[in-house]
Amino acid sequence: MSAYAIQSDNIVTFEGTSGVTDGFIVVKDGLIREITQRKPLNIPCYTAAGMTVTPGLIDAHTHLVHAGSRENELADKLSGVPYMDILKKGGGILSTVRATRTASIEELKDKARKSLDIMLAHGTTTVEAKSGYGLDIHTELKQLKAAKELNGEHPIDIISTYMGAHAMPPEYKDNRRGYLDLMINEVMPKVTDAAFVDVFCEDGAFYLDETREILQAAKALGFGVKLHADEIEPMGGAELAAELGAVSAEHLLKTSDAGIEALAQAGVSAVLLPATSFYLMTGSFARARDMINAGVNIALATDYNPGSCPTENLQAVMTFAAFGMGLMPIEIIRAMTSGAAKALGLTDRGAIKPGLKADLVIFGTPNIDYIVYHFGLNHVHSVIKDGIFVKGGLHADRYDC
Ligand code: NIG
Ligand code: FE
Secondary structure, three states: OOEEEEEEEEEEOOOOOOOEEEEEEEEEOOEEEEEEOOOOOOOOEEEOOOOEEEEOEEEOOOOOOOOOOOHHHHHHHHOOOOHHHHHHOOOOHHHHHHHHHHOOHHHHHHHHHHHHHHHHHOOEEEEEEEOOOOOOHHHHHHHHHHHHHHHHHOOOEEEEEEEEEOEOOHHHOOOHHHHHHHHHHHHHHHOOOOOEEEEEEOOOOEOHHHHHHHHHHHHHOOOEEEEEEOOOOOOOHHHHHHHHOOOEEEEOOOOOHHHHHHHHHHOOEEEEOHHHHHHHOOOOOOOHHHHHHHOOOEEEOOOOEOOOEOOOOHHHHHHHHHHHHOOOHHHHHHHOOHHHHHHOOOOOOOOOOOOOEOOEEEEOOOOHHHHHHOOOOOOEEEEEEOOEEEEOOOOEEOOOO
């Protein structure tokens, strides 16, 4: 069925003053054609009365493809061992690197496919996926290939990011220059399956000057650039993102006033990860309100990864954005739809608007406040990707709404 309508009294469009309307969404050939108060004639109509329709959720920051899990670090973590200390001892990211290097591409895909299924069930229709658990050329390209193949096989769209600068590989521990040269001269020119390059700019990962050098080289090769910035220490990562004209700066827990101003001036999106703040147990959240007030575009994402945030569920992130950052439900949904689309440079999705992709989530709740209010469970009733029901389904009255 190429054309149909969905009727709801609660459609979150992000167009108009309130961004919420009631009426009919007309979908044809995978695209949104019209939002109208008039009943469309001669097409089947699905009723979502008493439910809430939003754009498909966009998870703008994940480490989707990897092997293994790290529950063996939980006791240390709960006893107060800092995240970067676990990495220094060869655990953390490096433990996942060991598992990912020895995994086959099919093993990586099987695990990531399960995560994609969970994401879809919770309302995610587009996901960004970073590499960075190989660090060597073979494994980095293997991760990116896995993501590319899954993009073709799974309903969720996957936008890939090369993140070889996620940790210093053990074999280059005493030769930082050698690893920078490898990424810049050998790996990045061979990366054909990623839109972006990202660097973990942090004391214990990559310093400011190293980050600048890697990302300048990435830009010269035509990649958009992103930074894991000011996550643990205030490094001036946000200021560097502004200097480089990055598409986004991500984490930003420790960003200064000057850093926020720099993001606003340069039009860099802030990708905020409040579930990671919760999981790191440092009590520190990014200053989302100050960023919004300064005019910075905000995205909220899971940061799904096996160490600092093992969840695929954007509805869990809603809880932490509300109760950790004080954001309102409408701000949260915006940051997971139109705000997240902007943080990925996507102009074909993220709102319910004629001409955009018909990626839609139908929440079984009377309004969006209820999604955030009744926390800890999955409120998704149905998911539509490119116009097709990929989860759930609604009752269709043929040719009548
Ligand atoms: O975004 N901070 C660096 N990278 C990830 C964590 C990766 C891991 O612990 O495996 C993050 O939090
Ligand atoms: Fe991350």
